[in-house]
Amino acid sequence: MNQIFEKLIPYLDKHMAFNTAIAMLDWDNETLAPEESMEYTAKALGVLSEESFSSLINPEVKEILEELSKEKNLSDLELAIIRKLEKQFQKSEAIPPKEMREYTELTSNSGKAWQKAKRENDFSVFAPYLEKIIAFKKKFAGYGKKDGQKLYDVLLDDYEESFGMEELDLFFDKLKKEILPLLKRIQKAPQVDDSFLHLNYDIEKQKEFNRYLAEYMGFDFNRGVMAESEHPFTTNWHNHDVRITTHYYEDNLASAMLSTIHEGGHALYEMGIRDEYTQTLVGEGASCGMHESQSRFFENIVGRSRAFWEPLYKKLQDMFPKQLGKVSLENFVRALNTVKADFIRTEADELTYCLHIMVRYELEKMMIEEDVDVKELPDLWNQKYKEYLGVEPEEDSKGILQDIHWSMGDIGYFPSYALGNAFSAQIYHQMKQDIKVDELLRTGKISVIRDYLKEHIHQYGASLKPRELLKNLTGEEFNPDYYISYLKERFTKEYQLEE
Numbered sequence: 001m002n003q004i005f006e007k008l009i010p011y012l013d014k015h016m017a018f019n020t021a022i023a024m025l026d027w028d029n030e031t032l033a034p035e036e037s038m039e040y041t042a043k044a045l046g047v048l049s050e051e052s053f054s055s056l057i058n059p060e061v062k063e064i065l066e067e068l069s070k071e072k073n074l075s076d077l078e079l080a081i082i083r084k085l086e087k088q089f090q091k092s093e094a095i096p097p098k099e100m101r102e103y104t105e106l107t108s109n110s111g112k113a114w115q116k117a118k119r120e121n122d123f124s125v126f127a128p129y130l131e132k133i134i135a136f137k138k139k140f141a142g143y144g145k146k147d148g149q150k151l152y153d154v155l156l157d158d159y160e161e162s163f164g165m166e167e168l169d170l171f172f173d174k175l176k177k178e179i180l181p182l183l184k185r186i187q188k189a190p191q192v193d194d195s196f197l198h199l200n201y202d203i204e205k206q207k208e209f210n211r212y213l214a215e216y217m218g219f220d221f222n223r224g225v226m227a228e229s230e231h232p233f234t235t236n237w238h239n240h241d242v243r244i245t246t247h248y249y250e251d252n253l254a255s256a257m258l259s260t261i262h263e264g265g266h267a268l269y270e271m272g273i274r275d276e277y278t279q280t281l282v283g284e285g286a287s288c289g290m291h292e293s294q295s296r297f298f299e300n301i302v303g304r305s306r307a308f309w310e311p312l313y314k315k316l317q318d319m320f321p322k323q324l325g326k327v328s329l330e331n332f333v334r335a336l337n338t339v340k341a342d343f344i345r346t347e348a349d350e351l352t353y354c355l356h357i358m359v360r361y362e363l364e365k366m367m368i369e370e371d372v373d374v375k376e377l378p379d380l381w382n383q384k385y386k387e388y389l390g391v392e393p394e395e396d397s398k399g400i401l402q403d404i405h406w407s408m409g410d411i412g413y414f415p416s417y418a419l420g421n422a423f424s425a426q427i428y429h430q431m432k433q434d435i436k437v438d439e440l441l442r443t444g445k446i447s448v449i450r451d452y453l454k455e456h457i458h459q460y461g462a463s464l465k466p467r468e469l470l471k472n473l474t475g476e477e478f479n480p481d482y483y484i485s486y487l488k489e490r491f492t493k494e495y496q497l498e499e
């Protein structure tokens with residue numbers, strides 16, 4: 001190890017330890033903690049967060065970074081960690097501390113206002129907070145802006161480095177041109193009967209099957225835990241302790257299974273990161289979008305395919321003979337691929353998902369670049385849903401108030417979800433040329449697919465950027481066309497439409 005870099009280690013380790021404690025408390029809050037604990041635990045979390053921040057962002061670390069800028073003898077890992085650290089410094093130094101404090105207070109209050117607005121179905125409760133959040137985000141983006149850069153581009157770059165409006169406009173234009181007509185054709189086609197997925201399914205049995213499913217994918221229970229929470233999520237402290245959750249519904253068999261497969265995809269990413277990277281600043285996924293590409297690859301491309309279910313379906317049938325005994329594999333898989341344009345993003349099917357993101361992207365652009373009046377947002381939201389999905393939410397709690405993101409100040413986050421889908425299709429396109437994906441799934445050799453992803457994506461953690469990972473694997477720059485053709489091919493087939 002470089003001798004000057006070595007001076008950083010105590011700071012990095014302290015930061016890592018605080019973050020581990022924070023992640024554990026967060027996990028506990030979502031899973032086991034009693035209802036009334038949050039208010040008090042939040043106090044401890046606040047202190048830990050401050051400590052975590054100042055353990056890294058301080059004058060001593062800055063001085064070491066300056067020394068390191070003159071060093072030539074640094075390993076790739078050291079350079080990657082320095083790059084990450086410099087970025088954190090840039091970010092935290094750009095905003096005056098007083099404004100940062102005001103903003104932090106605002107977002108903690110706006111979270112409560114959003115909850116109340118959603119509960120009472122009243123956008124006007126949240127509107128004044130959203131207005132202030134937008135003003136702050138524009139101001140902050142202004143601080144970090146390079147010459148000629150647009151404000152929304154600065155915000156987008158926070159979540160998915162180097163992806164801006166130019167590329168996203170093209171991406172969403174293609175979706176509009178290709179996917180909207182496809183959706184219209186599907187809506188006119190004979191609909192799939194998926195009612196058998198909504199019979200009564202014993203939760204204990206579901207748990208047993210979901211645990212089996214996670215293990216089958218390669219989730220290592222010696223290095224992982226599976227629990228329940230209201231909203232499924234994945235967290236980890238390092239690559240030897242990765243935790244996922246699921247939520248079970250008695251009248252919805254697919255919900256828990258697909259979310260186990262989704263979170264399982266996130267978990268395999270974290271478990272696959274190299275030992276020497278874990279517990280460092282690069283011991284995490286390359287970006288939100290790249291993380292989502294892995295979860296969605298497993299959920300959609302694998303988990304909704306016939307090949308995946310071929311070796312598994314009999315076991316599921318045996319567990320639920322009354323509900324599934326007479327349902328063929330064919331019909332089961334078709335039911336998993338039902339397309340139904342609806343209001344709620346988190347419940348959207350694979351085809352309409354990106355249209356939900358498109359609505360949010362267009363509104364965020366208006367908030368940041370076009371000074372839209374916040375009061376007009378609910379109507380604009382509804383108009384866009386009508387135009388793209390053909391449905392109009394009757395109430396704002398099922399419309400503009402459904403997502404938590406804007407209340408937390410996350411403006412510019414949503415497009416990462418769409419990019420994740422597009423990354424996964426590009427990765428899949430290459431994978432099919434390198435290994436026999438369908439045959440491996442049909443014969444239960446999913447481990448070969450997992451190892452492939454580990455070799456090309458997972459092991460690198462955040463030491464490489466998403467664009468580099470894609471280029472190294474596929475020999476090509478990011479190309480959304482793979483996603484569009486994947487969707488067209490899949491759903492033309494599922495709905496037996498003429499080409």
Ligand code: ZN
Nearest residue numbers: 262266292295
């Ligand atoms: Zn996810």
